[in-house]
Amino acid sequence: MKKLWNLYVSWFKMGLFTFGGGYAMLPMIQREVIEKYHWATEDEIMDYYAIGQVTPGIIAVNTATFVGYKVKGVIGGIVSTLGVVSPSIVIISCICGLIQNFSDLPAVQSALRGIQVAVCVLMTRAVINLYKKGVKGIPTFVIFAAAWVLSTFTNISTVILVIIAGIAGYVLYSMELKKGGEAK
Amino acid sequence: MNTFLLMCWEFFKTGLFAVGGGLASIPFLREMSIKYGWFTLDQLTTMIAVSESTPGPIGVNMATYVGYEMFGIAGGLFATLSLVAPSIIVICIVAKMLEKFKQAKVVQGIFTGLRPAVVGFILSAVVSIFLMALFNVDAWKASGAVMDLFKWKAILLFAGLMAFNHFKPKLHPIFMIIIAGAAGLLLGF
Numbered sequence: 001m002k003k004l005w006n007l008y009v010s011w012f013k014m015g016l017f018t019f020g021g022g023y024a025m026l027p028m029i030q031r032e033v034i035e036k037y038h039w040a041t042e043d044e045i046m047d048y049y050a051i052g053q054v055t056p057g058i059i060a061v062n063t064a065t066f067v068g069y070k071v072k073g074v075i076g077g078i079v080s081t082l083g084v085v086s087p088s089i090v091i092i093s094c095i096c097g098l099i100q101n102f103s104d105l106p107a108v109q110s111a112l113r114g115i116q117v118a119v120c121v122l123m124t125r126a127v128i129n130l131y132k133k134g135v136k137g138i139p140t141f142v143i144f145a146a147a148w149v150l151s152t153f154t155n156i157s158t159v160i161l162v163i164i165a166g167i168a169g170y171v172l173y174s175m176e177l178k179k180g181g182e183a184k
Numbered sequence: 185m186n187t188f189l190l191m192c193w194e195f196f197k198t199g200l201f202a203v204g205g206g207l208a209s210i211p212f213l214r215e216m217s218i219k220y221g222w223f224t225l226d227q228l229t230t231m232i233a234v235s236e237s238t239p240g241p242i243g244v245n246m247a248t249y250v251g252y253e254m255f256g257i258a259g260g261l262f263a264t265l266s267l268v269a270p271s272i273i274v275i276c277i278v279a280k281m282l283e284k285f286k287q288a289k290v291v292q293g294i295f296t297g298l299r300p301a302v303v304g305f306i307l308s309a310v311v312s313i314f315l316m317a318l319f320n321v322d323a324w325k326a327s328g329a330v331m332d333l334f335k336w337k338a339i340l341l342f343a344g345l346m347a348f349n350h351f352k353p354k355l356h357p358i359f360m361i362i363i364a365g366a367a368g369l370l371l372g373f
Binding site for chain 2: 115
């Protein structure tokens with residue numbers, strides 16, 4: 001019960017303080033899921049993000065379900081997902097009912113522009129942390145650079161890029177295993 | 185079919201077929217607008233704007249918004265639950281398989297490739313947030329003056345927050361968001 005409650009509260013917080021898409025949630029996930037509760041490691045979060053890209057649904061929700069499932073099975077997955085969507089339900093319902101033209105309000109615009117700057121700072125740290133974990137040696141650097149360039153400058157679907165990266169990873173891994181074998 | 189159930193079904197389908205995050209669900213919402221006339225395309229534009237300026241994943245915000253506009257609080261709740269139901273089902277199955285095959289060499293190999301790729305995707309997202317938050321490319325293009333390229337107040341705030349983050353690395357990201365939001369409000373960004 002305690003664990004389920006922690007999952008709900010923690011994902012509620014993450015939903016409440018994320019502005020934008022799933023990636024913007026990363027700094028919060030690092031703090032809550034990885035550092036505070038040790039529900040998952042950095043490697044696992046990267047895996048979940050990658051799987052979240054090629055499976056249906058919203059990445060933030062997929063990641064919440066993954067972490068919840070790992071901690072407490074199916075019920076954990078459900079509770080985490082409910083946690084991450086609860087703030088949206090409450091906030092959007094209030095805004096629809098009370099305020100017209102919410103996003104046009106100058107105060108909202110100003111606050112959001114400030115928040116964007118915080119997201120820059122937080123994401124810089126998050127991406128450096130992940131880079132240290134995920135990119136080791138020249139072959140993985142090539143995959144990283146190719147993924148960055150292709151996702152920035154081309155319209156190739158992320159789904160295709162994930163599949164190519166997976167195949168490249170498998171080829172690389174098999175080659176290294178072979179080399180390791182011969183060295184012995 | 186009852187419109188309420190039909191709406192739930194449409195959101196379930198969106199959750200099942202929109203691969204790759206919240207913005208991928210926009211085409212599905214357009215289709216709902218055109219096919220059923222539940223909301224106009226103008227309203228959809230407002231919904232996207234509100235979803236981007238409120239906390240929470242954009243896709244979830246949009247589902248709540250559409251549901252609320254149609255059927256009030258119950259509509260928002262059920263539209264969202266219908267949207268996330270496929271994720272819960274699919275991810276629980278994938279997670280179970282992953283648990284079983286995690287040690288398999290094929291899976292290990294695939295993930296060696298996926299991890300650096302994910303870092304690349306995230307970097308790409310970070311660069312676009314930077315361009316949006318700290319630079320004003322349109323103003324620069326319009327005037328040709330290099331000074332117009334930079335949002336000076338935002339850059340100062342960025343420098344301040346970076347320094348703050350360096351000296352207080354343990355501070356929860358939530359506080360950073362609150363401080364920056366307040367700064368944006370007070371300084372009139």
